[in-house]
Structures are given as structure tokens and as C-alpha cells.
Amino acid sequence: MVAAVLPARVRRGYALGSVATGTFGTVPGLLLLPYLTDTLGVAAAVAGLIVFVPKAWDVLLNPIAGRVSDRSVSPQGRRRPFLLRAGIALAVTFALIFAGPTAPPALAATWVVVAFLLCATAYAFFQVPFNAMPAEITPDADERTRMMSWRVAVIALAILLSGGTAPLVVDAAGHRAMGVYVGLLLLVGTLGAWVATRGVAEDPTDAPTGPLRAQLRVALAVPDFRRLLLAFVAQALGVGTLLAGVAYVARYLLADPAASSVLFAAFVGPALLVSPLWERWSRRWGKRSGYVVSTVLLVVGSLALVTTAGEVPALAYVAAGVAGIGYAGTQLCPLAMLPDVAAAATRATGVNRTGVFTGLWTAGETLGLALGPGLYGLVLAAGGYVASTGGTAQSPSALLAIALGFSVVPAVLVAVSLIPIRRYGGSHG
Template sequence: MAVTPGIRAGYALGSLTTGAFGTVPGLLLLPLLTDRLAVPAAVAGVLVLVPKAWDVAFNPVAGRISDRATNRRPFLLRGGLTLAALFAVMFLPPIFGTPAGDGAWVAVSFLACATAYAFFQVPYVAMAAELTDDYHERTRLIAWRVATLAIAILLCGAGAPLIRDSLGGYRPMGLAVAALIALGTLGVYFGTAKAPVARITPAGARFGDLVTAIRASRPFRRLLTAFTIQAVGIGTLLAGVDYLARVVLKDPGAQTPLFAAFVAPALLVMPLWQRVGLHWGKRRGYQIATALFALSIAAVVFVPPMALLVPLVALTGVGYAGLQVFPMAMLPDIITAEERRTNTTQAGLLSGIWTAGETLGLALGPGLYGLLLALGSYTPGGSPDQPPSAHLAIVLGFTLIPAILALAALPFMSSKDDAR
């Protein structure tokens, strides 16, 4: 089934919402807690992790609720707009004037955001397998989505800190990102209004059904494991950008060029990764992208001058683009193969498990980074003067930890029974 460019663009706009919510909390929520609200690093890591862990558990529930509808689009609208409002609320502190009170406000708001996001994300991911059954058309559909995701990450990753630092703090930044979330929600809702939906597939299941689905499909289980492990590494890297710029480089303004260098290449190299997938297969392309990502970010461990640091981060961004497009393009192929094998509809079920794994990985990243800061004796309160152990923790969390986690996923890509 062919998908028109208009529908591709409309579907891709949903990535403005997923990109904004997937980026900004992982990038700025930990600094908000540790440096603005003086919450200890270890506690801040837990506060960032727990709401996302809840999201993992709640995704199947959101899927079951959306299964009752004949159209997923209304869930996108309600979930996305609710998320936008709650996101602005999350960045209102300081309100109570104490680390405990303001930290609790952020944690509860983040939990509410995660709940609303589940009602957007699960239907959104499930739609990819419902719009077309064509192998290469799915790659194009996902490539548009990932390119838009890169734009969202670039806007939020580079723009959110800039707004925070130039317009008076976290509150105006929260409002600006909330507006982008709302824009993406409205874009995908109206942009897919004329999309042909051949079927509505179950997006939710009981816990036993989830376990059975994971056990039944070895290719899905391996791809999910690889993607989740790498999501932890990416989440750790994102959490470290602010700390690397402020504490190690002694230049808060360096955060914007570093983040731009990481994300901007995705807008240019997506056609290249598509050609790699066509000539060598999606699995091989995934392996190449993983190696490029890991080697490039590992080289940053020496913290070279900006003239070399930015190109290395940009090369890491080229690999990151492949880490996004290949697994998400392989997922619909695995879903289709599994449906043919079992003669059942499983797109929504497997998509719900996939989003849970991605959410868990991106949540564990900042939590792991907070633990590293605590082990490095990072002092909360926003002081740029930190002990050498904190400097080491900041650099390792931004470089070697993401590289090791990316390479740890390689064994799960090697099986010949995985999707090509």
C-alpha cells in the first residue's frame, strides 16, 4: 500500500511531540533538580527515573483503552494536548522554596506527563504498521519520521537551554516546548485525517500476553533488547550535555553547538542511511551505525578543544541517525512476519512493548547519570566548581558509558533470523 507524501509528512509531524518529550526532560530535568532546586544527585536520578518506569507499566493499559476505538487519531489529540499543558506545569518550580517540596512537584508533574504521553505514543507507533504493508515504503515512512524527530531534538536540545539562559529560566522554556508539543499533536491529527487505515490492531494486552509475545518472537526480542540497551546509552549522553558544557568546558553556551552537532547530521545523512539499507540490508546498516556511534563518542573522552570536539560529536550524530532509522524500520517487518506466522494481528501489541522498552531505556539513562554524579561527589546547587571526581563522572557518563552500551547491543543484531 503506497503512502502519499502528504500523509508521510502528516505522520512525521507527530515526532515533534515525541522528540520534545523524549529530549527535554532527559536533558534539563536533572540539572533543574540538582542545580536549581538543590536536590541531591542520587535522589534527582530516582525522581527522573520513577515516572518513566510508571510509563513502561502503563503503556499496555493505554493500548487496551485505545483498542476500543475505531480510530487512533482522537487519542493522539487528547493525549498530546494534555501532555503539552502538563509539561508547562512541570517546569513551574521553585514554588515551595525547599528541595523536598519542589522536587515532589516536579516528580508528580512528570508522572502525570508520562501518563498523558502513553496515550499519544502507543497509538502513534502502532499507526506505522497500519498505514502500509510495503517493505521499502515503511523505510521511507520511518525515514520521514526520524528526520522530523531530528528536527524536534535539534530545536529542543539546542533551543531549550538557550531559552532557559536568555529568557529568565525554566518557566519560559517549559512554555515554549509545550507549544511545540501542541504543534506536533495538531499536525499529526490533521495531517493523517485522510490516511487509509486498513485495520486497527490491538495495542494493549495483559502482562501475561506481553510475556508470551516477547517469548514467541525471537527476532522481536533481540531487536527490542538491542534498541533498549542503546536507548539507555543515548539517555545517558543527553543527560550529560548540560553538565559537560557548564562544569567541564566552563562554557554554558557550548551546550547549543554541541547538541546541534549531535542532531543536525541526521537531517543530511538520512538519504545515505536509506541507500545503505537498500544495498546491504537494514540489519547490516544498523551494525555499521552502531560502530560509528560508539567509536566517535568514545573519542570524546579526552575532551579535545571545541574545534575537534564538535566534529567528533557530529560524527556521533551520523551514527545516531542510523541507530534510530534502522531498528524502527525493521520493527514493522518483524511485526508483519510474526502476524503471518501466527495468523493473528499483533501490530499494536508489539508496538506497545516497543514503546515501553524505548521509554524504559531513555529513563534509565538520566537515572544512571545521576548515580554517576553521586558517585563522583557532585555538589548540588549549581556551583561550577566541582571536585575532580565529579569532572570524571561527567565525562565518562557522556562518552564511554554510551559507547559501551551501544556496542553491548551488537550481539543482539547478529542473528540471521532477524529482519534484514
């Protein structure tokens, strides 16, 4: 029988999987676009497309991964085997992305596309089952919120560690060494979650037997799921755009490549402290309320990042801190609301479509994060940014594009998400 209250080792150990999700969600968005434009010499618009294509593949693959894990049967559990197998593949293929040739640009870009496609495939078969587990291992909505508090704290730590140190590894030892380093981080996270969830009971409700298309229609017919999905996609797009601009802002506006690590610390660091506070807010005033307030803070902080155009690092770091406080809540609240919706749907229908729900969810998140660097690349191209392997001075319009793509564009996208959030019913937990 599924336990309502989980052992502390499960809550904390499950969260270790977020070392992988946080790292993979951060490093490609942070380093892959500048790697293509400034190391391989690929034009900005083309580089944005290269970053997007493997992620677009994941958008199609995630619902399939959810369906496959829904129908999986194993003595180790419905979802756990995917954590191990896909996690190992994820670590290896990530290292391969940065292990290819650096010239000519066409060959180098082809290597990146193929390796990134393989990596994105492995990630789909890790992330979707990982996200599905909370709805199946406890029926208690508050317990799921506590799980998400640990998970968001680990996500923040993973983003801080990977986003803060990966650029330093690049500066010290090059992109190949960075690929191996990040691959090891991914391996630690996936193996940690796999070990910690050993022996945990799962909801035995059977998966649906109909075709995938029909199951997707059923999931999308749930109003609150649609609202959560739309909000989360808009926010993922905004955050993905913001992350893509960090290296450019540090290099061209703050005139210090190392400032990218400081910006990351200012953005992610507050989440390590405020995640428990967002959990308490959610339990006292509701998850939707926490989601609205944290979204507003993320919008305000993002808008304030336009101060990077004034080349005043202190103001940029304060703005990043405000955005980071909001970002923590915009991770915890929806990640706790999703399993509530999936569990409510299972109770109402007697059929477990959790993998389908999480497959669609991760597809939407992947789409947003994938479009972010692509959108930022288009903003750079519109501003006249000049790609160069050796570095070059940029025009005033290009510098303005760097600043606006890092601040105003993400703020507008995140603000749009408030529309579906406010319509969420909130009756599932």
C-alpha cells in the first residue's frame, strides 16, 4: 500500500534527481549558444536553431516516454529502472556534445546537433518518469509539497553549482573538460535518486490501454492541467531566454566574463533559503497564491535586469536576487500542483495517466527552454550581433539587444503566465 508520509530518506533522496534536471536545464542554455557562436564560429541565427532542434525532438518524445513508463512493469517499480538506464546515457551523451571537432564550422555544428539529439532522448526517458513518481508514491498533497521543497532546494543548488562552475571549467580547461565535468554531475544525480527510492511502494492503478493520441486528449481535457501547462511553458520560455543571455551580458555589458558566475549565484542563491518559506506559504495560503506572488517577483526582478545596460554590476546582482526569490516559488508551486492534478485525475477515472500528464508537462517545459536560446539568438540577430571566434566589438544596437533580451523580453513572457495561473481551480490538494 502507498504510504501517506514518506521516510525522510525518500524525500531527500528523490530530490537528488534534480541535480540532473537542474544541471541539464541550465548548462546547455548557458553555454551552448556562445560555444557555437564564439568558439565554433556559427552565425547567431543558425546557432539558435541548432540549440532548438534537439529540444524540439524532445517535445515530441516526452509524451511517448510518459506512455512507455506508464505501461512499464518491473520488480524495481514502474518508473525506477528508467532513472538508472536513461541517467547513465544522459551523462555520457552530454560529454560527447563538447567532445567533437571545432572546425570547419559545418562539421562541428553537425556533431553538436547529433550528440545533442542523443542527449535529449536520454533526458526525456529520465525526466518524465522522475517527474511522475511523486503522484504515485504518496496520496498526501502536503507531503508532495514537502517533497517539492527539497527538490527545488536541490535544483537551486544544482543550478548554482553547474551554472557557477561550468564557465570556470571552460576558462580553465576548455569545453571538453567541462563536458566531462557536467556529465559526472548528471551521473551523481541520477544514481542518487535511483538508490534513494529503492523499495518505495507505488500506486498500483493500471495504466490506460488506448492509443497515445486518445490519452493525450484526455489529459489536455482537464482544465487545471491546461492552465498549469500554459503558465509553466511561458515561464520556461522566459527563463530560457534569460539564461541564454548571461554569458553575453557578462562579456559585453559588464566587461567581465567571470561575472556570469556571480549573476548565477545572485539568481539561484536565494532559492536555497526561501524554498522552505514558499512551502509554508503554500500550505497556509494555497499553492496558487504562492505561484501568483512568486511570478510577480520574477517579473519585477527580470525587468530590473535592464540595469545591466548601464554597466553597473551591483544593480544587476540585486535585480538577479529579486528574480531568484521569485524563481524559487515558480518552481516549487507548479511542481507541487502537477502531481495533485494527476492524482486527482487518477482518483476520478480509476486509470493512471500520470506518465501522460508528466510527459506533456516536460514536453512543454522543454519547448520553452529550447525556444529561449533560439529567441535570444533572434534578438541578437535583430540587433546586428556579429559572431566571431576571436571576439569583436559590438555595435550599440547589438549591446541594446543583449540587454533587452536578458531583461524585458523574459519579463513580458513570465507576466503572460499570470493569466492562466489566476484561473487555476486549486481544488486538487
